[in-house]
Amino acid sequence: MSEVKQKALLAKHAARVTNVLTTEQKNIALAAIADALEHATNEIIEANAIDLKNGKANGTSQSLLDRLLLTPERIKGISDGVREVIALDDPVGEVLAQFSRPNGIQITQKRVPLGVIGMIYEARPNVTVDATALCLKTGNTIVLRGGSAAIASNKKIVSIMKDALSSSDIPYDAIQLIEDSDRASVHEMLKANGLLDVVIPRGSASLIKTVVENATVPVIETGAGICHTFIDETAQLDMAIAIAYNAKVQRPSVCNAMETLLVHERFAQNHLAELIKPMIEAGVELRGCHHTKAILAQFNVLEASEQDFATEYNDYILNIKIVGDINEAITHIRQFGTMHSECIVTENIENANEFLAQIDAAAVYHNASTRFTDGFEFGFGAEIGISTQKLHARGPMGLPALTSSKYIIKGSGQIRQ
Amino acid sequence: MSEVKQKALLAKHAARVTNVLTTEQKNIALAAIADALEHATNEIIEANAIDLKNGKANGTSQSLLDRLLLTPERIKGISDGVREVIALDDPVGEVLAQFSRPNGIQITQKRVPLGVIGMIYEARPNVTVDATALCLKTGNTIVLRGGSAAIASNKKIVSIMKDALSSSDIPYDAIQLIEDSDRASVHEMLKANGLLDVVIPRGSASLIKTVVENATVPVIETGAGICHTFIDETAQLDMAIAIAYNAKVQRPSVCNAMETLLVHERFAQNHLAELIKPMIEAGVELRGCHHTKAILAQFNVLEASEQDFATEYNDYILNIKIVGDINEAITHIRQFGTMHSECIVTENIENANEFLAQIDAAAVYHNASTRFTDGFEFGFGAEIGISTQKLHARGPMGLPALTSSKYIIKGSGQIRQ
Numbered sequence: 095m096s097e098v099k100q101k102a103l104l105a106k107h108a109a110r111v112t113n114v115l116t117t118e119q120k121n122i123a124l125a126a127i128a129d130a131l132e133h134a135t136n137e138i139i140e141a142n143a144i145d146l147k148n149g150k151a152n153g154t155s156q157s158l159l160d161r162l163l164l165t166p167e168r169i170k171g172i173s174d175g176v177r178e179v180i181a182l183d184d185p186v187g188e189v190l191a192q193f194s195r196p197n198g199i200q201i202t203q204k205r206v207p208l209g210v211i212g213m214i215y216e217a218r219p220n221v222t223v224d225a226t227a228l229c230l231k232t233g234n235t236i237v238l239r240g241g242s243a244a245i246a247s248n249k250k251i252v253s254i255m256k257d258a259l260s261s262s263d264i265p266y267d268a269i270q271l272i273e274d275s276d277r278a279s280v281h282e283m284l285k286a287n288g289l290l291d292v293v294i295p296r297g298s299a300s301l302i303k304t305v306v307e308n309a310t311v312p313v314i315e316t317g318a319g320i321c322h323t324f325i326d327e328t329a330q331l332d333m334a335i336a337i338a339y340n341a342k343v344q345r346p347s348v349c350n351a352m353e354t355l356l357v358h359e360r361f362a363q364n365h366l367a368e369l370i371k372p373m374i375e376a377g378v379e380l381r382g383c384h385h386t387k388a389i390l391a392q393f394n395v396l397e398a399s400e401q402d403f404a405t406e407y408n409d410y411i412l413n414i415k416i417v418g419d420i421n422e423a424i425t426h427i428r429q430f431g432t433m434h435s436e437c438i439v440t441e442n443i444e445n446a447n448e449f450l451a452q453i454d455a456a457a458v459y460h461n462a463s464t465r466f467t468d469g470f471e472f473g474f475g476a477e478i479g480i481s482t483q484k485l486h487a488r489g490p491m492g493l494p495a496l497t498s499s500k501y502i503i504k505g506s507g508q509i510r511q
Numbered sequence: 512m513s514e515v516k517q518k519a520l521l522a523k524h525a526a527r528v529t530n531v532l533t534t535e536q537k538n539i540a541l542a543a544i545a546d547a548l549e550h551a552t553n554e555i556i557e558a559n560a561i562d563l564k565n566g567k568a569n570g571t572s573q574s575l576l577d578r579l580l581l582t583p584e585r586i587k588g589i590s591d592g593v594r595e596v597i598a599l600d601d602p603v604g605e606v607l608a609q610f611s612r613p614n615g616i617q618i619t620q621k622r623v624p625l626g627v628i629g630m631i632y633e634a635r636p637n638v639t640v641d642a643t644a645l646c647l648k649t650g651n652t653i654v655l656r657g658g659s660a661a662i663a664s665n666k667k668i669v670s671i672m673k674d675a676l677s678s679s680d681i682p683y684d685a686i687q688l689i690e691d692s693d694r695a696s697v698h699e700m701l702k703a704n705g706l707l708d709v710v711i712p713r714g715s716a717s718l719i720k721t722v723v724e725n726a727t728v729p730v731i732e733t734g735a736g737i738c739h740t741f742i743d744e745t746a747q748l749d750m751a752i753a754i755a756y757n758a759k760v761q762r763p764s765v766c767n768a769m770e771t772l773l774v775h776e777r778f779a780q781n782h783l784a785e786l787i788k789p790m791i792e793a794g795v796e797l798r799g800c801h802h803t804k805a806i807l808a809q810f811n812v813l814e815a816s817e818q819d820f821a822t823e824y825n826d827y828i829l830n831i832k833i834v835g836d837i838n839e840a841i842t843h844i845r846q847f848g849t850m851h852s853e854c855i856v857t858e859n860i861e862n863a864n865e866f867l868a869q870i871d872a873a874a875v876y877h878n879a880s881t882r883f884t885d886g887f888e889f890g891f892g893a894e895i896g897i898s899t900q901k902l903h904a905r906g907p908m909g910l911p912a913l914t915s916s917k918y919i920i921k922g923s924g925q926i927r928q
Binding site: 467 | 527530612730872876880900901902906917
């Protein structure tokens, strides 16, 4: 039996135990994991050093090495993250609906765990712990498949977490790490219907694409964000500057950052230079339509291609397009947006409502930065990911996204007529 | 451009209109469709006669021909079905959550239509109308791909429905029928990411399997049901007889009918013959384990193979297995069940609760027939299908299963710190 099949099967059997544990039982296990990770800081850093050394030898970029790096502070932060999950409400067992029918049967719809969750991600060892904590809190078990560049760190972390379970009612097998670094193991997970109940990819657009295109197991798609901010004719200048700057510059590497700024032509004629000046000062490279280039002739604006408008830069690069009206803005977003987060800045309430209704995205904003699309910012207290699909969960996902439901029907001998 | 791409694109554009219609606007369209279908009874029957003639010439089985057949009564029933959908609550626009954050942003989570729904089904012209009515009611548009054996009926029905839209605010393009009978058109729909928001297969296990294995578009999986009824040691004999008989015989062709009867050995020793007698009288063929064959030596019981326990007969055939206790029953269901509907008949409350908690299925029953797993029986008033997957919707699906949600965030210039 392959490693994936074997470990998924162990996780499936363990799920029969975890699925019916109380919140208290699950929290005890999470506390043990948090403590164990913190106590093993030195061991983890030693294992992490192996990954870093290999990464450097392989010419890994500095930004990837930084994502891979674990320090005592980061390990403390990861452990505290687990403790925050303890404090969250447990959605399992929640009664979603309860009713009886004329024939006397009583129907209760209850939240239940999904079962076994497959997590496919890149070389970020913190995801190993975050994802495990969220899955265990919701009564699920987990099969982890992290990037091979973090394998030494992940093996150490998973071994510490599994050992920590011995003082709890969660079985040792509830956490599984796929160690095979071959891509085939990812593809095997994607086809493991009957063993994995869902696969969640976290990472680059290409990883997510691979998963969506190849999975027969249900997927919760997260991530890709080509987000727009539309500055309407009546936008307040100060507010427009602040929101656009925040959406682009505060953290360009994340999915809810702005990639394209759409500006109403009358606003642009008067204020475009002022609007983009703080971004230029922050080092943002501009790519604009012809009209933009004409208005910003004094700046170094490259010409934006169709391909640029379809690119998630995750970087200090911004597309700018001047539009004639809100309809042109909506049309552009429909063509290039990824249904993640879209914003209109306007004082015109009719236009705001039109935008909020017409734009089909996980989160639509009026006069606030798209950077708020986030589980913590929404007050969900945990970050499983941001769903950009329409089924099951859409937008920032709290713990309920890791649950399913079940109808429980109690009768006294009723049969169907 | 292929037929699928072209029609899906038209449906996608139409969805931008239907997504924001009021309930009143949608109901006017549905009423027009119901009336138009009824008025066109003769035309529909003429078209249907072509399909029936071709079906007979191709040697189609009598039961498939019966599913294909339209009569004035059936067309009246189909039209009345549309009128029933008018009476249902419109889930679109429902506020699912509303809260504000310390920084003052106001977040509202609202139900929105899914967008464009692809429906892949077999030669049942009633599904053409049922599915369209449910999708339009929820503000979606629909791309229909029915079995080629019903193509003349479907073309006529769709043309009548589209014409009926002219007196409403729903665009003509909101209903699309794929006429290409080649299997390739199904596969193209399954890969139409960005055009179709979801695909729902309705029909045989093999159709559903094809869809699940090939789709990159999200799928709502419906259908396959290998359902069990477990008669525990303490079951009341009369109740056990009534529930088992109902689950097997009342309508064997449907997914919530029982395929395997599990019987506690002590109950079986005393009552098995009495339990199965009414089923034998109804013409049910029995396939049993060794123990069953020994107890029922006076009856003609075939030997049940592993393959039998894994088969959804949808017919007058029943597997019987004697089990030592509830755990053996649970283990059997875990191995062979399809997580659809599972039942325990017992007077032992502890065993009932154990069964209801341990069995991972869309619907779990204590002392009631599995035949109740149904949108109408649950009081949802419509039958989109019964989901056997764990994401998005599980069990009988009401109109909310055809919706997604969207976060609407209103601010006054908030930016992320």
